[in-house]
Amino acid sequence: MSRPTRAVIDLQALRHNYQLAQSLAPESKTIPMVKANAYGHGAIKIAQALADLAPAFGVACIEEALELRSAGIKQPILLLEGAFDAAELKVAATKGFWVMVENHPQKEAIINADLALPLTVWLGVDTGMHRLGFQPSDIAEVYQCLNNSRNVSQPIVFTSHFACADDLDSDATAKQIDTFKACAPVTALQSLANSAAILAWPKAQREWQRPGYMLYGNSPFSVAQENADQLKPVMSFESAVISLRNIAAGEPVGYTGNWTAQRDSNIATITVGYGDGYPRNAINGTPVLINGVRCPLVGRVSMDMITVDVTELTEVAIGDKAVLWGPELPVNEVASYCDSIGYELLTRMPGRVPRVFL
Ligand SMILES: Cc1ncc(COP(=O)(O)O)c(C=O)c1O
Numbered sequence: 001m002s003r004p005t006r007a008v009i010d011l012q013a014l015r016h017n018y019q020l021a022q023s024l025a026p027e028s029k030t031i032p033m034v035k036a037n038a039y040g041h042g043a044i045k046i047a048q049a050l051a052d053l054a055p056a057f058g059v060a061c062i063e064e065a066l067e068l069r070s071a072g073i074k075q076p077i078l079l080l081e082g083a084f085d086a087a088e089l090k091v092a093a094t095k096g097f098w099v100m101v102e103n104h105p106q107k108e109a110i111i112n113a114d115l116a117l118p119l120t121v122w123l124g125v126d127t128g129m130h131r132l133g134f135q136p137s138d139i140a141e142v143y144q145c146l147n148n149s150r151n152v153s154q155p156i157v158f159t160s161h162f163a164c165a166d167d168l169d170s171d172a173t174a175k176q177i178d179t180f181k182a183c184a185p186v187t188a189l190q191s192l193a194n195s196a197a198i199l200a201w202p203k204a205q206r207e208w209q210r211p212g213y214m215l216y217g218n219s220p221f222s223v224a225q226e227n228a229d230q231l232k233p234v235m236s237f238e239s240a241v242i243s244l245r246n247i248a249a250g251e252p253v254g255y256t257g258n259w260t261a262q263r264d265s266n267i268a269t270i271t272v273g274y275g276d277g278y279p280r281n282a283i284n285g286t287p288v289l290i291n292g293v294r295c296p297l298v299g300r301v302s303m304d305m306i307t308v309d310v311t312e313l314t315e316v317a318i319g320d321k322a323v324l325w326g327p328e329l330p331v332n333e334v335a336s337y338c339d340s341i342g343y344e345l346l347t348r349m350p351g352r353v354p355r356v357f358l
Pocket residue numbers: 033080161193194195196210211212213214220
């Protein structure tokens with residue numbers, strides 16, 4: 001028998017979430033973001049599972065794009081941070097990768113490149129996030145330069161990214177949309193929406209939309225939201241009980257003994273730890289499902305194991321199923337116990353955890 005720790009990936013749920021994104025903006029084309037190993041789910045399998053639906057894919061860097069190409073993905077692949085040097089531009093042009101252009105050195109590199117084929121360019125505008133993109137006041141001139149370059153194929157796509165679309169009460173998103181409108185020609189192809197905007201900001205709809213987190217079935221919001229409530233979590237992070245022991249009230253558990261039993265207790269050891277991406281800073285009381293019942297994590301998370309108080313369970317045995325997060329226990333909820341967000345917990349799951357695709 002092999003170690004029972006695994007991430008079960010429900011590809012039907014993935015497709016449901018993609019179709020939800022598409023149905024919320026029927027006039028838009030939906031580009032799945034599969035960067036960071038498809039938010040930890042396995043980029044190749046995720047892209048393959050969406051290949052008949054998606055017109056393109058989005059990644060952070062050329063290495064991720066090349067991995068998808070090598071696996072037979074045929075669609076254009078958008079490099080969200082653009083090319084990092086001239087050599088990458090050449091590869092992008094020959095491999096059919098689309099490049100974001102975010103700053104003047106990137107623009108100059110495209111114009112001066114010696115390319116076999118012209119590139120599809122996405123022109124990034126800094127509408128208020130102040131992370132990437134040209135200043136709105138520079139856009140007309142930059143657009144003109146790119147438009148005149150033989151290295152740039154038509155049309156150029158105008159794009160920007162939201163800083164606060166997950167905050168339904170903030171006016172920042174509406175302001176960013178206004179800033180974008182003021183500098184992106186109405187006739188140009190445009191792209192604005194990430195998951196939160198697709199779900200909650202219809203004014204952000206444009207020709208292309210770029211969902212990431214929602215595709216994996218998790219809500220970007222900290223409050224209930226009508227559309228987000230229809231998402232189906234794709235990953236179920238599962239393990240099993242490998243040891244059980246009764247301890248007396250007053251006994252500590254785990255490294256540093258940071259939890260002490262207040263009553264005679266039954267402690268289950270689960271074969272999952274921070275070496276599998278379970279957060280080490282998860283606090284005592286973080287919920288873990290044992291046989292479908294929420295039980296509290298107790299004691300420090302080890303590299304390969306955690307300990308859970310199963311005193312309340314009437315029946316528990318070695319081999320019983322544990323779920324760290326999944327459809328019955330949202331990763332967002334687990335993240336709230338460890339000063340993190342679901343995005344981070346999913347993304348940092350290491351290769352040691354086998355991905356099992358349903
Ligand atoms: C430029 C860009 N577009 C889209 C996304 C997808 O965002 P989300 O996962 O919130 O949908 C990201 C993610 O960081 C991004 O950087």
